[in-house]
Amino acid sequence: MPFHVVVGRGATATATALLLADAGDRVRMVSRSGAGPSHPLVERTEIDATDTDALSRLAEGATTLFNAAAPAYNTWPELLPPLFGSILTAAERSGAGYVMLGNLYGYGPVDGPVTEEHPLEATGSKGRVRAEMWLRAKEAHDAGRVRATEVRAGQFLGAGAYSIFTLLVQPKVLAGRPALVPAALDVPHAYSAIGDTARALVAVARDERGWGRPWHAPTITASVREVAGRLAALAGVPEPHLDTMTDRELTLLGLGDPFWDEMWETQHMSHRPFTVDSAAIETTFGVGASPLDDVLKESLSRM
Template structure:
């Protein structure tokens, strides 16, 4: 019986696995830890996904290989190519389709509304490597070696989301403390709900004609302040206090933790308004953004 192989164990990987399994499909999840949702339809395997041969054996007979893998943020330029090449190899050998979970980094700074037709013109290392990974998959698709597609998401919100908002804003707002953010708190920003990204991945994976291109996942357009205000109202917390980190503060933080240095590359996404057009996915598959309040409510139980 065909199954879906999911590489990764994060919030979107787990949400995608549950969605597929709840629909009656078999799912096999692969990660270094072997973690994943406790579901009768989900098989979890501990495996190093950079091992193309081992991953190919796990993928044998898969109808779809879904790549949600996300190595440490600071290692992308070095870690993504061997990992994504191994996943692409496994997808090709399996004879199944290949769906990648991506983001908006590959475009670089964009004026106006961002569509899937915009060139991948990023100048920074994380954006360039993200673009390169999709172009390799697209090349394999165009050569007839595999059917490939990419779903590009904004900053994640929702249960289990790992993002600037979940790390720096949510706990401070719930505690009634000042939240310092490496962003302009009042500019519109594209957020993607974990569940919406999962629904987009599943829709593309099950489609007959969603291949050979990228799709923008559904986006909730809101400022950080707006999202924080709705979160506080839902939780009964005080009115949020937000402030933007100065360049000096970000530089000093970077001296102690390389993560902060990585944020310079994507500053254009956090300090300038960014509009993302996700209408193509909505029109083709009917997958639209969930209401902001519902997505924020999903995040509260972990902090209660």
Template sequence: MSLHVIVGAGPVGTATAYRLAAAGERVRVVTRRGTGPDHPAVERVAADAADPDRLAALADGAVAVYNCANPAYHRWARDWPPLAAALLTAAGRTGAVLATVGNLYGYGPVDGPMTEATPPAAAGTKGRVRNRMWAEALAAHRAGQARVTEVRGSDYLGAGTTSLPMLLLPPVLAGRRAVLPVDFDAPHTWTYVDDVARTLVVAAAAERAWGRAWHVPSPPAVSARELATRAAALAGAPAPRLIRLPYPGLWLAGLVNPFARELRETAYQFDRPFLMDSTSATEILGVEPTPLDRALAQTVAALRDAAPATGAGSGGPRRKH
């Protein structure tokens, strides 16, 4: 039984904790409020993970530290640098592998499928923040100061996420219109949260995975319209009614809403094909993607379970890491 330290208790952190606990590992989840999965093998600790000394103490003896944190969307430029630095410092001091959950922002607009070799050409703030984090981690790895890896997914399917499907599917399942600033017919890669956790755990444990980034194995891309249609069929709901919100609507919303304002930077991800190639992780790490209909069925079930507490609504697309 080895110690694994997870920073963050969102959907990916929670799925990772449960996966490790089910495998008989000892898990320590670190959040500001001491929240996390309720499991006998999971220790929940309240701490500021941006404090390198405190985090290093919590990671002492750990085989891996998992960066599953997700600062507020409009605070990335302020909150990520000290947190990323503390995580890298803790990994360097303790010898634990630093396994980070990343995303596709760093590539910027791309024509064609993104691979791990796609140049990090993002011009926006959020993409540059993620690129800087990975560049610093990779430099430490190459200098022999830490062992690092990163896994990157597209928009998430799964319980508790705040990605595009979680804004698209609730109104669809309720038989209401879904109004979103997206091209509903552009092919898009969707990544299942459990597949993110599986890839993260494998990458942290496999020496061949260290020193590079990996795309989370994901099923073949489908449009948001097809995703909604499949979900409606699985749930026995009416055919989806999808209405595209023009970009000026998103721009105007950003005048009063910080989150909507941040979405302007990544609007390109939703108005054209957004495709991620994840064959490397399948071929080299042996991780297979969960079939889309299975991931979608589990997502629909989770949304139905949560519906009495949260209701269903629509709005602009939101993103994880």
């Protein structure tokens, strides 16, 4: 029976673990809290993934090591290198294939649809460290030390998703209250459904064509207003009242919480059109984007 290790406990980590387990594979979920879904083939393990020796022991015999870890947003430049370095080392030691859950920050400002061939030219610290983590894994792959790949997702939607939309827009819309958003409301953005991203992670891990390169998770292209409007219609609540957060409001919020200061770096993704070409994963593996309404209906059904 194939055996996999999933590092992380968020929505995508959970969805990936359940996809594997429902297919009959054993899964060991690793996180500092030891949390995870209840499934007879999912073992939940409490460790700090920066303990490389402990993680390496847990990964012995694993077919795949999925890295879906996500430390606090404002700590990426400091915490990602040691954390991801530990996970990569554990994959090398165990012989497991290394599958990273990435995002789109590493590209930096881009005009036109982003493809996987675009250079990683991020100008901010979060984007640069994300790019660096992939380049280190790619270097190990090219040197023959590990098989590595990365699935880069957009802003998450779906049950359990943790994103600007699900944190700041979704609850206000459902409550019939105005939502203040650190984003332009009517420009296209790249969204990725939790379930689609998990299917993409599993697909690249199970096919030899998946290794040695990055892939874009299936992408839903829509504006904030469009997603909020569909959510309201499906939930049977009033039409959303949305407004874009001003620079002054964002600055004031940043005085009390470092999370808000991180919004400045990604304004090229939130205040300008930012679209993604995810045709490669659909053409190669048959993993396409779910309809927006289906993703939102699933979210509503689990509330």
